[in-house]
Amino acid sequence: MQFKSMVLSNVEVSPGYFRMRMTAPQELLESSPGQFLMLKVVDAIDPLLRRPFGLFDVGTFAPEYAGCGTQCYTEILYKVVGKGTKMLSALHHGDLVDLLTPLGKGFAAGPAGEEKVLVGGGIGLAPLYYLAKDLVMKGEKVRLFAGGRNRDDILCITEFERLGVETYVSTDDGTLGERGLVTQVLEQHLGSGMRIFACGPTPMLKAVALMAQSHGVPCQVSMEAGMACGVGACLGCVLKGANHTDETPDYRCVCKDGPVFDSFELQWS
Numbered sequence: 001m002q003f004k005s006m007v008l009s010n011v012e013v014s015p016g017y018f019r020m021r022m023t024a025p026q027e028l029l030e031s032s033p034g035q036f037l038m039l040k041v042v043d044a045i046d047p048l049l050r051r052p053f054g055l056f057d058v059g060t061f062a063p064e065y066a067g068c069g070t071q072c073y074t075e076i077l078y079k080v081v082g083k084g085t086k087m088l089s090a091l092h093h094g095d096l097v098d099l100l101t102p103l104g105k106g107f108a109a110g111p112a113g114e115e116k117v118l119v120g121g122g123i124g125l126a127p128l129y130y131l132a133k134d135l136v137m138k139g140e141k142v143r144l145f146a147g148g149r150n151r152d153d154i155l156c157i158t159e160f161e162r163l164g165v166e167t168y169v170s171t172d173d174g175t176l177g178e179r180g181l182v183t184q185v186l187e188q189h190l191g192s193g194m195r196i197f198a199c200g201p202t203p204m205l206k207a208v209a210l211m212a213q214s215h216g217v218p219c220q221v222s223m224e225a226g227m228a229c230g231v232g233a234c235l236g237c238v239l240k241g242a243n244h245t246d247e248t249p250d251y252r253c254v255c256k257d258g259p260v261f262d263s264f265e266l267q268w269s
């Protein structure tokens with residue numbers, strides 16, 4: 001669905017990273033963790049295109065705050081990297097944005113009783129909070145492995161901890177948590193009865209996917225690609241599927257077939 005939404009807050013949670021809350025219609029409560037939105041600042045013509053962001057959270061206000069006609073909100077967590085995100089970071093309470101959401105295919109929770117292992121690299125943590133909330137509500141045991149280059153890239157960990165999620169933090173320079181790559185920490189804890197949900201830079205996702213395959217652990221990855229339409233019309237966001245060859249092309253649209261894929265669906269070489 002497409003709708004106009006009002007910015008409720010837009011806070012810098014770490015240098016260069018913002019968390020923005022916006023009003024949303026009740027129907028968005030039917031969205032799945034891992035789905036995304038396409039956002040455009042109302043009346044802005046530059047940049048013209050919408051920008052994709054994972055749903056960081058979707059929820060309802062407590063009754064005492066729900067007086068002004070809107071009862072539902074959504075949030076995004078974003079990193080300022082260029083024109084569009086710089087423009088977003090300047091928005092304030094009361095500004096309007098145009099949203100197209102929920103889009104794409106989200107995470108599949110898998111059978112009850114497994115240990116659910118979330119792996120986030122930097123801003124890749126964004127879609128994992130909504131997932132953690134959903135899994136915890138279903139009574140699942142959830143662990144989070146969060147990695148970044150330095151402490152500034154480790155975002156919103158206390159929010160995960162408040163849900164009761166066991167968290168493991170690592171940074172390349174050792175300024176927070178263990179020194180090293182998130183995949184090194186993950187490997188020490190991998191075992192049977194687990195299911196992995198990962199989002200982050202492609203090299204990290206490749207390492208997680210291959211590690212999961214070698215341990216026989218099911219793994220879903222949330223992928224990124226440049227997006228123009230967000231709905232499968234422009235073919236601007238394709239990735240190679242596992243069976244792709246020059247003779248028999250096998251392409252997947254990140255916006256429509258993903259952004260969440262089973263790791264074995266994609267070609268990692």
Ligand SMILES: Cc1cc2nc3c(=O)[nH]c(=O)nc-3n(C[C@H](O)[C@H](O)[C@H](O)COP(=O)(O)OP(=O)(O)OC[C@H]3O[C@@H](n4cnc5c(N)ncnc54)[C@H](O)[C@@H]3O)c2cc1C
Pocket residue numbers: 036047051052053054055076077078079080081082083084085086123126127223224225226227254259
């Ligand atoms: C499904 C999906 C979900 C996403 N979720 C989030 C999220 O929750 N939080 C978040 O901060 N970002 C997320 N992104 C990335 C986000 O869409 C881009 O950072 C944003 O569009 C950049 O817009 P810009 O105008 O600021 O930068 P631009 O001026 O368009 O680009 C600036 C720089 O960023 C690079 N860039 C642009 N888009 C991407 C991309 N998709 N992946 C990697 N590099 C890119 C460009 O190559 C360029 O170097 C997501 C992307 C996808 C496809």
Ligand code: FES
Pocket residue numbers: 226227228229230231232233234235236237238253254255256
């Ligand atoms: S963004 Fe247009 S097809 Fe995916």
